[in-house]
Amino acid sequence: MKGFFRYLAPFAPDYSGAVSALYAEGGLVVLCDPGGCSGNVAGYDEPRFYGDKACFYSAAIREMDTIFGRDDKLKKKICAAASFGEYKFVALVGTPAVSVIGTDLTAAAKAVEKETGIPAFSVNTSGMENYSFGEAKAILALVKKFLPEYSEKISIFGATPLNRAFDDDLVSIASELSSEETLCFSPGALEACRLIKEKSGIPYRLSYPESPSLLKAAEEAGSAKRVLIVHQQGVGNTLRNIIRRTSDADITVGSFFLQDAEFAEKQDLFFQGEDELIAASKEADLIYADPMYRRALASDARFVPLVHCALSGC
Secondary structure (H helix, E strand, O other): OOOOOOOOOOOOHHHHHHHHOOOOOEEEEOOOOOOOOHHHHHHHHHHHHHHHOEEEOOOOOOOOHHHHOHHHHHHHHHHHHOOOOOOOOOEEEEEHHHHHHOOHHHHHHHHHHHHHHHOOEOHHHHHHHEHHHHHHHHHHHHHHHHHHHHOOOOOOOOOOOOOOOOOOOOOHHHOOOOOOEEEEEEEHHHHHHHHHHHHHHOOEEEOOOOHHHHHHHHHHOOOEEEEEEEEHHHHHHHHHHHHOOOOOOOOEEEEEOOOHHHHHHOOEEEEEOOOHHHHHHOOOEEEEEEHHHHHHOOOOOOHHHHHHHHOOOO
16 A cells, blocks of 8 residues: 555654755754654754754744744744854754644745845755655755855765765765766755756766775675665665676665656666565565665565665664
């Protein structure tokens, strides 16, 4: 049944993807929520929360303020928070609370920018989509706000904990850098990168670092003939390319998250539900996926752990 999950946990929501994408960009990231969504981000989806100085703030919207649409209180809280430091921008990230009541975050961002003088923008997430959609909205909003700047430099997008497979994946980031292109670690960054290319001519590519752990995982392919990789598209494509250096296996990259047609192969799969994942697993003799996927697979295939925090929160 589409949308019915018996084995898998809820995915990281779109607002978590937005917060993660903006987290280390030097701004004040405001999650416009009553507090629960912020707890979800801090407790499960953003492991950097307890280890660095990035500024992530809950607007702590009260129920009656939301019901009566007291947007002036929201603006005052954000302006007060913005006065405690120097920020490159203020980002207002949406949640189910403001989505249901119809709060105009775009207007609120304009009001904050006018009062503080700090560039401000909104990310209209609702909590109803998975993290990859929120990541895409946030990166696009950031690039649109600072387009002249991003049109004159080389950038890396999507290098967040929600997109990674191993802790050392960023160790090899230097080998991925180029002075001539924008680098996307996940498909959520591609729309923004296409805008940069349109305005400045800077090309882009979807690529993920070949870390020692990812290279070691590829060695597990061995003599497998039918391989299924379940992760975000950046990780899946890079792992497939590494395996193909020594193997002629048929390799499929499958995901519940954003996939971009430009970087997909014809056999790649977008899963809309567990049933599609289970069916795909029956065709493989080797499966790379987050350990939580193991319990959902109706397959005798060999299983290689490939952690995806956005799925399991681990």
